């Protein structure tokens with residue numbers, strides 16, 4: 527695919543060790559399950575261009591280690607992120623109980639405006655479930671998160687999680703509720719040449735002269 531895109535968003539994948547963060551990223555980029563996944567050391571990186579609301583958006587995704595011993599390293603990557611997948615494992619209550627800590631880190635270190643989608647991963651292991659869909663969706667509602675249950679194994683809802691998060695960021699910019707600065711959003715090379723407030727004209731189709 528060509529490297530042409532309208533926007534660049536920085537994304538994080540955060541959550542406890544073993545919840546399937548690296549497998550989710552691999553499934554999203556490669557469209558297949560990563561058979562042998564070892565613990566991430568520090569951070570790993572992936573990127574992909576997707577089409578959202580008729581715009582090409584490049585996602586620059588940082589897959590962080592969930593293990594506590596890497597926490598100081600991974601925290602240094604939060605800055606400037608526009609979106610995040612906050613991942614727990616539906617078969618592990620421990621990973622669900624840790625969500626509040628991950629959430630406050632993301633809002634404190636990335637931005638108050640960061641758009642977060644909660645992902646209850648390993649949906650394919652429903653028989654071993656320890657966290658109900660209802661409980662997690664209430665948590666998501668209370669904390670202003672989007673929510674999906676995903677499976678990095680089958681691919682269910684994996685693309686949707688990234689796309690929904692990117693769509694919400696674009697909506698926030700388009701509605702003017704959030705200025706793009708500080709949102710982890712960078713206009714792509716084509717838009718940069720369009721002059722003032724390129725993100726608005728690109729999103730609304732308005733001629734630039736109409737903007738105040």
Ligand SMILES: Nc1nc2c(ncn2[C@@H]2O[C@H](COP(=O)(O)OP(=O)(O)OP(=O)(O)O)[C@@H](O)[C@H]2O)c(=O)[nH]1
Nearest residue numbers: 543544545546547548549563566592648677678679
């Ligand atoms: N059944 C099932 N297993 C999964 C799924 N996603 C990941 N796994 C398994 O869960 C284990 C951990 O997956 P990883 O992607 O390495 O987890 P991680 O969150 O990146 O872990 P850290 O890098 O240590 O933070 C691996 O054995 C995967 O095969 C899933 O959706 N379903």
